[in-house]
Each structure stands twice: as C-alpha cells, then as structure tokens.
Amino acid sequence: MMIYSPFDKAAVTNKDFDPHQLLLFQARQFASYVARYRDCDCEIQERLHEDMAHLIDLSNRGIEAAKRSHECRLAFDIRDSVLRRWPFERQITSVEAELVRRYYSAPCVSHLVALSGAELSGLADLLEGWSQDERLDCRSMIELLGWSDGLRSLVDTVGLSYTPLPWPDDVKPPLFKLIATKMLGF
Structure with missing residues (x-):
C-alpha cells in the first residue's frame, strides 16, 4: 500500500504552504489505517502495520x-533562544510570540500510536494550564501553548472518539501516555 499526499511539489515549494496541513493529512491517514486494522485479517493487518510505521517515520x-x-521566519536572537530552549x-512582540508558538505547534x-482523542484533548488542557505558571519564562510558556495547539489540531483532525490500537503489555508507554493515564485519570 502506498501513502499518497494531496500536496504536489509546487504546493510544497509555495511560500504560503503550511507544513502543518501535510502533518494533519498524515494524521487522518493514520487514523484511517487504525480503523481499517481492526476489521482486517492478519495478513492485511501486517501490511497496515508496516504502512503505519512508514507514515509515522514520514x-x-x-x-x-x-x-x-x-x-x-524568526529573528536571529529569537531563533537562537528557541533552538537552545x-x-x-x-x-518580544506579539508577532514574534505567534511565530514561536507556531514553531512549537507542529502536530506530532x-x-x-498511544493516545486517544480524549487523552490528546486532556493533555492539551493540561499543557495550557501549565503554561500559566508564573514561574515560567516567556519562551517556556509559549512552548507549552504551542504543544497544546499541536495536540488540539490532532484532536480536531482525528476526533475526540479516536482510539489507538491496544498498547503492547511488554513495551513501556511514552511519557505522554503515562501523564494521560496517571494525571488525567484515563
């Protein structure tokens, strides 16, 4: 099975092209693979598993x-702070703050693979709440808000009812899964 993109080369090289849209397209495609996986025989599940792994890599x-x-798009001094965290x-200006927020908001x-739509939404709320901590510096606050935006865009794309495939018992879950299950009570 081949993974196709609705974006041609001309669109990708266009200065107005939003790379987040491609990531959200891939999220929709991944969610459709998960839905199909549940209703397929073992042979097709194996191929879908490979396609999902390839899609995650992409x-x-x-x-x-x-x-x-x-x-x-960031000024040199701002970019340096962002890259070094x-x-x-x-x-910084409000325009610069929005550019930094957009940098951090790339949907992952x-x-x-591990989080449901409800867990993604809960984590987005949690990160947004953490961003309000007055002990944080401006960059850290914007980073948390950007991550929250990225999680919300995933929820908007796959839906609140999205459910991932079962997590293997012998594999440690990612940190965000632990946070979702422990702190959010899922």
Whole structure:
C-alpha cells in the first residue's frame, strides 16, 4: 500500500504552504489505517502495520521540516533562544510570540500510536494550564501553548472518539501516555 499526499511539489515549494496541513493529512491517514486494522485479517493487518510505521517515520521528518520552515521566519536572537530552549534575552512582540508558538505547534502524528482523542484533548488542557505558571519564562510558556495547539489540531483532525490500537503489555508507554493515564485519570 502506498501513502499518497494531496500536496504536489509546487504546493510544497509555495511560500504560503503550511507544513502543518501535510502533518494533519498524515494524521487522518493514520487514523484511517487504525480503523481499517481492526476489521482486517492478519495478513492485511501486517501490511497496515508496516504502512503505519512508514507514515509515522514520514511525519517525524515532516515535523522537523515544519519546524525549519517556521524557524527561518524568526529573528536571529529569537531563533537562537528557541533552538537552545533558553529564555529570551529581550521582550518580544506579539508577532514574534505567534511565530514561536507556531514553531512549537507542529502536530506530532506519532502521538496517535498511544493516545486517544480524549487523552490528546486532556493533555492539551493540561499543557495550557501549565503554561500559566508564573514561574515560567516567556519562551517556556509559549512552548507549552504551542504543544497544546499541536495536540488540539490532532484532536480536531482525528476526533475526540479516536482510539489507538491496544498498547503492547511488554513495551513501556511514552511519557505522554503515562501523564494521560496517571494525571488525567484515563
């Protein structure tokens, strides 16, 4: 099975192209594979498993590309703070803050491997709440808000009722899954 994209090369090279849209397309495709997986025989499940792994790999590279596309729009000093995850050395404008937030908001399709739509939504709320902690510097606050945006865009794409495939008992779940199950009571 081949993974196709609705975005042609001309669209990807267009300066107005939003790389987040490609990631959300991949999220929809991943969710459709999960839905199909449940109703297939073992042979088709194996192929779907391979396709899902390939799609996750593509989306992980897409996140890096999305971050680079947003990174190049940042002023040098802001970009340096973002890349090093250091506090900003100066007060930033609201436009700069939105650009930084967009950098952090790339939707992480690999979260769909372990997290349900309800868990994604709960984590988005949790991260947004954490961002309000007055002890945080401005960059950290914007980072948490961006992550929250990315999680919400995944929920908007796959739906609140999305349910991932069962997590293997012999594999440790990712940190976000632990947070969702422990802190959010799922």
